Amino acid sequence: MDINKRTILWIVFAVSLVILWNDWMVSNGKQSMFSMTPPPKVATVPAATALAPPVPGALPGVGNVVADPSLPAALKSEIITVTTDVFKVDIDTAGGVIRRLELLKFKEPTHPGWLGGCFGLSKECQTNRGSEKNEVLFEQGGGKTYLAQTGLLGAAGLPNHNTIFVAKPGARALDNGNQVQLVLEGTQGGVKLTKTFTFKRGDYVIDMRHDVTNTGAAPVTPSLYLQLLHDGNKPVGDSFFNSSYTGPTLYTSTDHYNKLKFEDIEKGKASHATKASDGWIAISQHFFVSAFIPASTPREIRTEKVATNLYSISTVQPMGTVAPSATVSTDARLYSGPQDEKRLEAVAPGLDLVKDYIWLTIIAKPIFWVMTQLHNVLGNWGWTIVAFTILIKLLFFPLSAAGYRSMAKMKVVAPKMTAIREKFKNDPAKMNQATMELYKKEKINPLGGCLPILVQMPVFLALYWVLQSSVEFRGAPWILWIQDLSQHDPWCILPILYAISMFVQQKLNPAPADPMQAKMMLFMPLIFSVMFFFFPSGLVLYWVVNNLLSIAQQWVINKKLMPDPLK
Structure with missing residues (x-):
């Protein structure tokens, strides 16, 4: 053994x-x-081909834009930039595709370096620190593809995300107003599609109205598709100790929240609802999400591999029969911004679930609510973590006291336990019997020291996911050298404090009876502190404060609450 x-x-x-x-x-x-x-592969887009009549119900390819031969030769695509107080959006008149969306209130993540410069081992870390670039969601190029597309299906040649649209004149920035609109018109196959994008002050929701006008002589039965494209690459900075999810997600009132993997879509194994009359589709990533919320009408939900290392999630919504000269309209919304629980709850039911706490949601949401109330008072997320850790310690103090008393009893009877092991070292059955008799005689619960930890573990795990998932901690400073609680400690001070505090805790606890186990326990502070070099500093701050409070708590219990025979 x-x-x-x-x-x-x-x-x-x-x-x-x-x-x-x-x-x-x-x-x-x-x-x-x-x-x-x-x-990471570069998501490749198929070469341009003529616009052949689409297969009924199939989405057009993502090839380069090919103009309708009936349009004037002088008509060319252009990029129109709309700027609000929260983002800058580039919309291509070729298809009305959202090709770039820059969040003006969020900076892109950067490596803070190590000891002022990655120990001098990485030029990237030295040059990438302190970047002032904004976070970009939709974009194409540099190995990344992330686009929002809309268009029509149902007959040959209907306007889609390959059609050349014409932009109507109008404002392109909020300026002193509270909203700005961009109107695009495109005619193809005897149908005119008008896309109206409405941007509002302080809002990450883009209202999108699609007006379909039949300019031909025969009725048409179009369907509107809303589609999000994304490459299958891992996000920049993703690692074993700080991994995050990026992929398609969706929600319906019947099947609820569903996370998908690009790998499953690649293999045709993605399992999800295919029909719905409510809900949304999205591409989720760490701290941010882009979600199409269609009108509440029956529709299909599709996922597919579009090209090499390029995948889509889309909805297809029938618009009914449109008679000649008639117009049919439908509304949709596109949320593209931070995973802010309050904002997401207000946009659509279930959208707040993209802030994924896995199976700990029932505990994590109340924890985040309490932390939000503390932050409203303290105004600093670092001190909020400290204050919340103190509250947790006070809440579980009676349970911890019982656990420490149990461990103290174990320490008192340790010599007797050693004697039993020596006496029955060749007879495990008698050793176990004698041990249980000793526990019964001394009124010791062998699980007494473990039970408090087991009860508290779900709370600690939920807090881990709260700190890992909340965009509020992204770029949030604490004090001095900690300027981003979502990044690692650049000077390794918190991991070193953690190692010291863990070592002190071990000295206060009874030593393991097994000498080999005792030696390995001495390595644990070192191993965990090195692991914490790569953890977000907010998480390490929590564990440091938790350890310091545990040391103080154990001292109080030993000096004030422990019965005299056990001191």
């Missing part, structure tokens, strides 16, 4: 070292040792 324990402990130690080295490589822009694929 001792040999097996040593082997397992050394394997765990070796695997931890390998994982730490791999994460160091990833954080410095190197290829992961666990990745079997080359660096």
Whole structure:
């Protein structure tokens, strides 16, 4: 048994070292040792082809734009930029595609460096610190494809995201107003499609109205599609210790929230609702989301591989029969911005679920609510973490006190336990029997020290996901050297404090009876502190404060609350 324990402990130690080295490589822009694929692929778009009549119900390809031969030769596509107080949006008149969306109130994540410059090992870390570039969601180029497209299906040659549209004159910025509109018109196949984009002050929702006018002599039965395209690459900065989800998500009132993987779409194994009359579709990523919220009418939901390393999620909504000279309209909304719970709840039912707390939502949401109330008073998310950790410690103090008393009893009877092991070392059955009799005689619950930890664990895990998922911590400073609670500690001070506090805690607790286990426990502060080099500093701050409070708590219990025979 001792040999097996040593082997397992050394394997765990070796695997931890390998994982730490791999994460160091990833954080410095190197290829992961666990990745079997080359660096991220560039999402490729098929070459331009003539606009052949689409297969009924199938979305047009994402090829380069081909103008309708009936349009004037002088008609060319252009990029129109609309600017509000929250974002800058580039819309291409070729298809009315949203090609770029820049968030003006959020900066892109940057590597804060190590000890002022990544220990001098990475030029990227030294030059990338302090970037003032804004976060960009929709864009195409540099190995990234992320687009929002709309158009019509149902007959040959209907206007779609390949059609050349004409922009009506009008304002392109809010200026002193509260909203600005962009109107695009495109005629093709005897149908005119008018897209109206409405942008409002302080709002990350883009209202989109589609007016379909039949300019031909025969009735048409079009369907409107809303489509989001995204490449299958991992997000920049994603690593083993700080991994995040990027992929298609959707919600319906019957099937509720569903997360999909690009890998499953690639293999044709993506399982999700295919029909709905409410809900939304989205592309979710760490801290941000872009979601189409169609009108509440029956529609289809589709996911597919569009091209090499390029995938889509879309809805297709029938618009009924449109008689000659008649017009049919439908509204939709596009939210593209931060995963702010209040904003998302106000936009659409279930949209706040993209801020994913996994199975801990029932605990995590109340935790975040309490932290928000603390932040309203303190005004700093770092001090909010400290204050919330204190509240958690006070809440679980009676449970922790019971646990420490149980451990103290175990420490008192430790010599007797050692004597039992020596006496029955060749007879495990009698050893267990004698141990249980000792527990019964001394009134010791062997699980007494573990039970408080087990009860608190769901709360601690939920808090981890709150700190990991909340955009509020992104770019939020604490004090001095911590200027972004979502990034690692650039001077490694918090991880070192964690190691010291964990070492002190171990000294206050009873030492393990197994000498090999005791030696390995001495390595644990070092292993965890090195792991915490790569964790967001907000998470490490929580664990440091938690350890310091645990030390103080244990001292109070030992000095004030522990019965005299156990002190």
